[in-house]
Amino acid sequence: QKEVEQDPGPLSVPEGAIVSLNCTYSNSAFQYFMWYRQYSRKGPELLMYTYSSGNKEDGRFTAQVDKSSKYISLFIRDSQPSDSATYLCAMSEPHGDSSASKIIFGSGTRLSIRP
Amino acid sequence: GAVVSQHPSWVICKSGTSVKIECRSLDFQATTMFWYRQFPKQSLMLMATSNEGSKATYEQGVEKDKFLINHASLTLSTLTVTSAHPEDSSFYICSARDRRLGADTQYFGPGTRLTVL
Numbered sequence: 001q002k003e004v005e006q007d008p009g010p011l012s013v014p015e016g017a018i019v020s021l022n023c024t025y026s027n028s029a030f031q032y033f034m035w036y037r038q039y040s041r042k043g044p045e046l047l048m049y050t051y052s053s054g055n056k057e058d059g060r061f062t063a064q065v066d067k068s069s070k071y072i073s074l075f076i077r078d079s080q081p082s083d084s085a086t087y088l089c090a091m092s093e094p095h096g097d098s099s100a101s102k103i104i105f106g107s108g109t110r111l112s113i114r115p
Numbered sequence: 116g117a118v119v120s121q122h123p124s125w126v127i128c129k130s131g132t133s134v135k136i137e138c139r140s141l142d143f144q145a146t147t148m149f150w151y152r153q154f155p156k157q158s159l160m161l162m163a164t165s166n167e168g169s170k171a172t173y174e175q176g177v178e179k180d181k182f183l184i185n186h187a188s189l190t191l192s193t194l195t196v197t198s199a200h201p202e203d204s205s206f207y208i209c210s211a212r213d214r215r216l217g218a219d220t221q222y223f224g225p226g227t228r229l230t231v232l
Contacts (some may be wrong), residue, residue, distance in 0.1 A: 032219045043121070043208045043223035044159070088159070092219050103212070103221050107158040 003027050006089055006106030014114050019076040023089035023106045026070065030091040030104075033065050035074045038086045038108070047087075048074065079113045086110050116145050117209045121224035128199055129232055134226045136194045138209030143160035149221065150182070153206045165192045171174035199231045 006023045013019055021035075031052055036044035048063040050056045056063045062075040072091070076083055089106040118141040135212050138148055146167045151159040163184050164172045171184035175178075183195040192211075196203055206228050210221040 034220055036223070041206065041226070041228070043119075043210075043226045046220060046222060049220050090221070094219070102161075102164070103219070105159055110156075 001026060004089065004091060004104050004106045007109055008107055010110040010112055012112040012114060013079060015079060015081060017079050017113075019079050019111060019113075021074040021076075021082070021087050021089075021111070023072050023091075023105075024070055025072070025091060026067050027091075027093070027104075028067070028070065031092040031094045032092045032103075033063070033072050034090040034103070035061075035063055036088040036090060036105075038088060040085075044064045044088055081113045081115050117141075117170050117211070117222040119150045119209065119222045119224040121209055121227050123227060124225060125228040125230075127230045127232065130200050131198055133228060134196045134199055136196075136209070136229075137205055138192045138194070138211070138224050140190045140211040140213075140222070143211070143213055143215060145192075145213065146189060147212040148186060148192040149210045149212070150184060150192075150194050153208060153226075155206075159208065162194075171197070196229065199229070201231045204229055204231045 004025045033050045035048040037047050038044040050063050053065045053067045060077045064073040086108040088108045090103050092103040120139045122137045148165045150162045151157050161174050164179045165184045165186040167186045167189050173179045186192040206226050208226040212224040213220050
Protein backbone atom coordinates (compact mmCIF):
# COMPACT_ATOMS: atom_id res chain seq x y z
CA GLN A 1 0.00 0.00 0.00
CA LYS A 2 1.31 3.44 -0.91
CA GLU A 3 1.76 5.93 1.91
CA VAL A 4 -0.36 8.47 0.03
CA GLU A 5 -3.20 7.57 -2.32
CA GLN A 6 -4.68 10.01 -4.81
CA ASP A 7 -7.18 9.35 -7.58
CA PRO A 8 -5.39 10.18 -10.86
CA GLY A 9 -8.57 11.26 -12.63
CA PRO A 10 -9.01 12.79 -15.10
CA LEU A 11 -11.77 14.80 -13.48
CA SER A 12 -13.86 17.01 -15.77
CA VAL A 13 -16.39 19.51 -14.43
CA PRO A 14 -18.27 22.50 -15.90
CA GLU A 15 -17.14 26.03 -15.19
CA GLY A 16 -18.53 27.38 -11.94
CA ALA A 17 -18.83 23.98 -10.26
CA ILE A 18 -17.35 23.15 -6.87
CA VAL A 19 -14.42 20.77 -7.21
CA SER A 20 -13.39 18.33 -4.51
CA LEU A 21 -9.96 16.72 -4.67
CA ASN A 22 -8.92 14.16 -2.11
CA CYS A 23 -6.04 12.12 -0.74
CA THR A 24 -5.85 9.39 1.84
CA TYR A 25 -2.78 8.38 3.75
CA SER A 26 -1.63 5.63 6.05
CA ASN A 27 1.07 7.27 8.21
CA SER A 28 -0.53 8.75 11.33
CA ALA A 29 2.66 10.70 12.06
CA PHE A 30 2.08 13.10 9.14
CA GLN A 31 1.54 16.62 10.48
CA TYR A 32 2.25 18.92 7.54
CA PHE A 33 -0.11 18.83 4.56
CA MET A 34 0.23 20.64 1.25
CA TRP A 35 -1.53 21.00 -2.08
CA TYR A 36 0.35 21.85 -5.26
CA ARG A 37 -0.93 22.82 -8.70
CA GLN A 38 1.05 21.89 -11.78
CA TYR A 39 0.34 23.23 -15.23
CA SER A 40 1.61 21.33 -18.23
CA ARG A 41 5.38 21.71 -18.73
CA LYS A 42 5.77 23.75 -15.54
CA GLY A 43 7.05 23.04 -12.05
CA PRO A 44 4.46 22.47 -9.29
CA GLU A 45 3.28 25.59 -7.46
CA LEU A 46 2.46 25.51 -3.74
CA LEU A 47 -1.24 26.37 -3.31
CA MET A 48 -2.10 25.59 0.28
CA TYR A 49 -0.21 24.56 3.40
CA THR A 50 -1.79 23.34 6.63
CA TYR A 51 -0.46 22.00 9.87
CA SER A 52 -2.35 19.27 11.75
CA SER A 53 -6.15 19.10 11.49
CA GLY A 54 -8.73 21.66 10.49
CA ASN A 55 -9.67 23.90 7.60
CA LYS A 56 -7.79 26.66 5.86
CA GLU A 57 -9.30 29.01 3.32
CA ASP A 58 -7.57 31.15 0.72
CA GLY A 59 -9.82 32.84 -1.82
CA ARG A 60 -11.65 30.18 -3.80
CA PHE A 61 -9.56 27.38 -2.27
CA THR A 62 -10.23 25.53 0.98
CA ALA A 63 -7.94 22.84 2.36
CA GLN A 64 -9.35 20.41 4.89
CA VAL A 65 -7.49 17.87 7.01
CA ASP A 66 -9.20 15.07 8.94
CA LYS A 67 -6.46 13.27 10.82
CA SER A 68 -8.86 10.83 12.48
CA SER A 69 -9.81 9.52 9.05
CA LYS A 70 -6.37 10.14 7.50
CA TYR A 71 -8.05 12.09 4.74
CA ILE A 72 -7.31 15.48 3.23
CA SER A 73 -9.30 17.50 0.73
CA LEU A 74 -8.94 20.54 -1.47
CA PHE A 75 -12.12 22.35 -2.49
CA ILE A 76 -12.22 24.82 -5.36
CA ARG A 77 -15.26 27.09 -5.51
CA ASP A 78 -16.50 28.82 -8.66
CA SER A 79 -14.06 26.80 -10.76
CA GLN A 80 -12.54 28.49 -13.79
CA PRO A 81 -10.99 27.07 -16.98
CA SER A 82 -7.67 28.46 -15.70
CA ASP A 83 -7.92 25.99 -12.80
CA SER A 84 -7.38 23.15 -15.28
CA ALA A 85 -4.16 21.52 -14.13
CA THR A 86 -2.81 18.56 -12.18
CA TYR A 87 -3.21 18.86 -8.42
CA LEU A 88 -0.83 17.04 -6.11
CA CYS A 89 -1.24 16.49 -2.41
CA ALA A 90 1.84 16.18 -0.22
CA MET A 91 2.57 15.54 3.45
CA SER A 92 5.40 15.01 5.90
CA GLU A 93 6.25 14.15 9.49
CA PRO A 94 7.82 16.63 11.91
CA HIS A 95 11.46 15.74 12.45
CA GLY A 96 12.91 18.79 14.16
CA ASP A 97 16.06 19.82 12.36
CA SER A 98 16.60 16.42 10.83
CA SER A 99 16.76 16.34 7.08
CA ALA A 100 15.97 12.64 7.12
CA SER A 101 12.23 12.92 6.63
CA LYS A 102 10.82 13.24 3.15
CA ILE A 103 7.78 15.00 1.86
CA ILE A 104 5.60 12.33 0.30
CA PHE A 105 3.57 13.26 -2.77
CA GLY A 106 0.39 11.81 -4.17
CA SER A 107 0.45 10.86 -7.82
CA GLY A 108 -1.68 13.85 -8.80
CA THR A 109 -5.24 14.36 -10.08
CA ARG A 110 -5.73 15.80 -13.56
CA LEU A 111 -8.54 18.37 -13.47
CA SER A 112 -10.26 19.87 -16.49
CA ILE A 113 -12.79 22.72 -16.20
CA ARG A 114 -15.09 22.90 -19.22
CA PRO A 115 -16.12 26.44 -20.31
CA GLY B 116 6.01 32.12 -1.13
CA ALA B 117 9.66 31.36 -1.69
CA VAL B 118 11.28 31.42 -5.12
CA VAL B 119 13.33 28.66 -6.68
CA SER B 120 14.95 29.15 -10.05
CA GLN B 121 16.31 26.64 -12.52
CA HIS B 122 18.67 27.14 -15.40
CA PRO B 123 18.49 26.43 -18.24
CA SER B 124 14.76 26.14 -18.85
CA TRP B 125 15.38 23.92 -21.86
CA VAL B 126 18.38 22.32 -23.47
CA ILE B 127 19.03 20.23 -26.55
CA CYS B 128 22.23 18.25 -26.72
CA LYS B 129 23.89 15.51 -28.72
CA SER B 130 24.09 11.97 -27.45
CA GLY B 131 27.23 11.39 -25.39
CA THR B 132 27.58 14.92 -24.08
CA SER B 133 27.05 16.07 -20.50
CA VAL B 134 24.49 18.62 -19.38
CA LYS B 135 24.47 20.62 -16.15
CA ILE B 136 21.28 21.98 -14.62
CA GLU B 137 21.37 24.54 -11.82
CA CYS B 138 18.81 24.97 -9.06
CA ARG B 139 18.87 28.04 -6.83
CA SER B 140 16.77 29.12 -3.86
CA LEU B 141 16.59 32.88 -4.31
CA ASP B 142 15.24 34.19 -1.02
CA PHE B 143 15.94 31.50 1.53
CA GLN B 144 18.65 29.01 2.44
CA ALA B 145 17.86 25.41 1.68
CA THR B 146 19.87 22.73 3.43
CA THR B 147 17.96 20.15 1.44
CA MET B 148 17.09 20.17 -2.24
CA PHE B 149 15.47 17.46 -4.31
CA TRP B 150 15.74 16.43 -7.94
CA TYR B 151 12.80 14.92 -9.81
CA ARG B 152 12.15 13.81 -13.33
CA GLN B 153 8.79 13.69 -14.99
CA PHE B 154 7.68 12.04 -18.21
CA PRO B 155 4.66 13.41 -20.11
CA LYS B 156 1.38 12.94 -18.25
CA GLN B 157 3.11 11.05 -15.46
CA SER B 158 3.72 11.97 -11.85
CA LEU B 159 6.93 13.31 -10.35
CA MET B 160 9.61 10.72 -9.77
CA LEU B 161 12.10 11.52 -7.03
CA MET B 162 15.65 10.89 -8.23
CA ALA B 163 17.76 12.06 -5.32
CA THR B 164 17.94 14.16 -2.19
CA SER B 165 20.72 16.71 -2.08
CA ASN B 166 22.02 17.85 1.32
CA GLU B 167 24.33 20.84 1.58
CA GLY B 168 27.89 19.78 2.27
CA SER B 169 27.31 16.04 1.99
CA LYS B 170 26.76 13.38 -0.64
CA ALA B 171 23.40 13.09 -2.28
CA THR B 172 21.07 10.23 -1.45
CA TYR B 173 19.81 8.49 -4.57
CA GLU B 174 16.54 6.63 -4.96
CA GLN B 175 16.58 3.01 -5.95
CA GLY B 176 17.24 2.52 -9.64
CA VAL B 177 18.85 5.92 -10.18
CA GLU B 178 22.49 5.70 -11.27
CA LYS B 179 24.60 8.03 -9.15
CA ASP B 180 27.45 8.00 -11.69
CA LYS B 181 25.02 8.98 -14.42
CA PHE B 182 23.30 11.77 -12.51
CA LEU B 183 25.90 13.71 -10.55
CA ILE B 184 24.56 16.01 -7.86
CA ASN B 185 26.49 18.74 -6.10
CA HIS B 186 25.11 20.92 -3.31
CA ALA B 187 28.03 23.20 -2.58
CA SER B 188 26.13 26.05 -0.92
CA LEU B 189 22.88 26.67 0.91
CA THR B 190 21.32 28.21 -2.19
CA LEU B 191 22.66 26.14 -5.07
CA SER B 192 22.42 22.53 -6.17
CA THR B 193 23.46 21.21 -9.57
CA LEU B 194 22.49 18.09 -11.49
CA THR B 195 24.82 16.90 -14.22
CA VAL B 196 23.54 14.32 -16.65
CA THR B 197 26.69 12.61 -17.88
CA SER B 198 27.03 10.98 -21.27
CA ALA B 199 23.41 11.75 -22.03
CA HIS B 200 21.39 9.43 -24.27
CA PRO B 201 17.97 9.87 -25.89
CA GLU B 202 16.31 7.90 -23.07
CA ASP B 203 17.48 10.62 -20.66
CA SER B 204 15.21 13.10 -22.44
CA SER B 205 12.73 14.26 -19.83
CA PHE B 206 11.51 17.16 -17.71
CA TYR B 207 13.81 17.66 -14.72
CA ILE B 208 12.49 19.61 -11.75
CA CYS B 209 14.27 20.63 -8.59
CA SER B 210 12.76 21.70 -5.31
CA ALA B 211 14.09 23.30 -2.16
CA ARG B 212 12.90 22.48 1.30
CA ASP B 213 11.87 25.44 3.43
CA ARG B 214 11.83 24.72 7.15
CA ARG B 215 11.82 28.26 8.44
CA LEU B 216 9.50 29.23 11.29
CA GLY B 217 8.69 25.62 12.09
CA ALA B 218 7.05 25.02 8.73
CA ASP B 219 7.96 22.24 6.32
CA THR B 220 7.22 22.88 2.67
CA GLN B 221 8.91 22.42 -0.67
CA TYR B 222 9.08 25.03 -3.37
CA PHE B 223 9.68 23.87 -6.90
CA GLY B 224 11.68 25.35 -9.71
CA PRO B 225 10.08 25.87 -13.13
CA GLY B 226 11.74 22.77 -14.56
CA THR B 227 14.27 22.04 -17.30
CA ARG B 228 13.28 20.25 -20.45
CA LEU B 229 16.15 18.11 -21.71
CA THR B 230 16.12 16.70 -25.24
CA VAL B 231 18.97 14.41 -26.23
CA LEU B 232 19.35 13.86 -29.96
